[in-house]
Amino acid sequence: MGGQIKVMIVDDSAVVRQVVRQALEHEPGIRVVGAASDPLFAMMHMQREWPDVIVLDIEMPRMDGLTFLKKLMSERPTPVVICSSLAEAGTTAAMNALAAGAASIITKPKMGVKQFLEDSANDVVHAVRAAARANASRLASPVAPVLVPPPKLSADAVIGSGLGRGAGMVSTTERIVAIGTSTGGTQALEAVLTRLPAVCPGMVIVQHMPERFTAMFAERLNGLCQVEVREARHGDRVIPGRALIAPGGKHMLLTRNGAQYTVEVIDGPLVNRHRPSVDVLFRSCAKFAGRNALGVIMTGMGDDGARGLKEMKEAGARTIAEDESTCVVFGMPKEAIALGGVGEVVPLDRIAGFIAHHGH
Structure with a gap:
C-alpha cells in the first residue's frame, strides 16, 4: 500500500477515540481521517x-460493532481491528468477530481503559499496520489475530535438525498432512x-492464535x-479423519511411537x-514422517514455516503452497x-483435493 494508511476510529467513548x-x-505513515461515536456516524464520514x-x-x-463488521464485509471489505472489552480471548464475541472478518483483536480492560491504551499504543499501531497489508478482497471471511513481534528464534530452539528415529520408516502406508497458516x-x-x-489422512495444524482461541476455533470447525x-492434547494419536490443531501458546510436534503417529504438545x-x-x-514431520507426509503452507504474514x-521436501514429502x-x-x-x-502452488479451492488424495 503506497502513501499513508488512512484510519477511521469508531468507539462510543470519547476518551478511547x-x-x-x-x-x-x-x-509516520498513518493518518486518522475521522472518529465517530457509532457506526452510523462513521458511515456518513466514510x-x-x-x-x-x-x-x-x-x-x-x-448499531453494534459486529453488525457493522458484517455489513462492511458483505458490501465493501475493509480491514478492521476490533478494540473492545467484550472481545476477550476465547469468548464468543471474539470468535464471532474473527468469523465475521476482523483482521486483529485488541482486548481493552473494563477499568483503566485510558491508561491501558496509552501503555499499549505500540500494539494498536502494529495491529493497524498489519491490517493495512491484508488483501481486502479476501477479507469477507475470518482471519487470525495479529501478534506483536517478539524476538525471532529458529526451530533449533525447540527441536534439533537432522533425521530422527522415525524418519526412515517409509514403508508404512500411514500418511499424514501438516498445515501451517497465520x-x-x-x-x-x-x-x-x-x-x-x-x-x-490424519492432519496436524498450526494456526497462529493466542491461548484460549484455538479450543473454540477447533470446536466451531x-x-x-x-x-x-x-x-x-499431549499424546493424541494422528489418525485418518482427525485434524489436530496446536493449542495457542504451545508448540506441537509430530512424533512416532512404533507404527503410530502421535503429537507432543510442549512449552518452549x-x-x-x-x-x-x-x-x-x-x-x-520431516524427521518422523518423511515421504509419508504432505506439507501445506497457506495465507499468513512473515516467514514461519x-x-x-x-x-519436509528434502525428506521426501510432497509440499504445496497456496x-x-x-x-x-x-x-x-x-x-x-x-x-x-514448495513443489506445487495451488489456489485455495484445490487444496482439499490434494489432502484427500494423499491417502491413496
Missing part, C-alpha cells in the same frame, strides 16, 4: 473518504476442512466438518516470533516458494 487518535497520529483500516468497538449505541488462516482452514470427506477437529521459546510455530511442526517446509490469488496475505507461501521448499 482521543487516546487511539493520539497514538496513531504520532506515527462515504466522503474511505479508510484503509477501521479501529472498531463492539458495544455501541444504534493471517487469513481461519478462513482458509474452514474452506479446506469443510471440503474433506470423513475418511482422509468440528461442528462444520465431516472430519473430527479438535485442539491437540517463541520460534519465528510464534508459539505454536509452523517451522517446529514441519521440522518434526518456510524453512520447515523445505526440510497461490497468491487466494491468500489474504501472501507472506508465508511467498517465503517458502523463494526458499525452494
Whole structure:
C-alpha cells in the first residue's frame, strides 16, 4: 500500500477515540481521517473518504460493532481491528468477530481503559499496520489475530535438525498432512476442512492464535466438518479423519511411537516470533514422517514455516503452497516458494483435493 494508511476510529467513548487518535497520529505513515461515536456516524464520514483500516468497538449505541463488521464485509471489505472489552480471548464475541472478518483483536480492560491504551499504543499501531497489508478482497471471511513481534528464534530452539528415529520408516502406508497458516488462516482452514470427506489422512495444524482461541476455533470447525477437529492434547494419536490443531501458546510436534503417529504438545521459546510455530511442526514431520507426509503452507504474514517446509521436501514429502490469488496475505507461501521448499502452488479451492488424495 503506497502513501499513508488512512484510519477511521469508531468507539462510543470519547476518551478511547482521543487516546487511539493520539497514538496513531504520532506515527509516520498513518493518518486518522475521522472518529465517530457509532457506526452510523462513521458511515456518513466514510462515504466522503474511505479508510484503509477501521479501529472498531463492539458495544455501541444504534448499531453494534459486529453488525457493522458484517455489513462492511458483505458490501465493501475493509480491514478492521476490533478494540473492545467484550472481545476477550476465547469468548464468543471474539470468535464471532474473527468469523465475521476482523483482521486483529485488541482486548481493552473494563477499568483503566485510558491508561491501558496509552501503555499499549505500540500494539494498536502494529495491529493497524498489519491490517493495512491484508488483501481486502479476501477479507469477507475470518482471519487470525495479529501478534506483536517478539524476538525471532529458529526451530533449533525447540527441536534439533537432522533425521530422527522415525524418519526412515517409509514403508508404512500411514500418511499424514501438516498445515501451517497465520493471517487469513481461519478462513482458509474452514474452506479446506469443510471440503474433506470423513475418511482422509490424519492432519496436524498450526494456526497462529493466542491461548484460549484455538479450543473454540477447533470446536466451531468440528461442528462444520465431516472430519473430527479438535485442539491437540499431549499424546493424541494422528489418525485418518482427525485434524489436530496446536493449542495457542504451545508448540506441537509430530512424533512416532512404533507404527503410530502421535503429537507432543510442549512449552518452549517463541520460534519465528510464534508459539505454536509452523517451522517446529514441519521440522518434526520431516524427521518422523518423511515421504509419508504432505506439507501445506497457506495465507499468513512473515516467514514461519518456510524453512520447515523445505526440510519436509528434502525428506521426501510432497509440499504445496497456496497461490497468491487466494491468500489474504501472501507472506508465508511467498517465503517458502523463494526458499525452494514448495513443489506445487495451488489456489485455495484445490487444496482439499490434494489432502484427500494423499491417502491413496
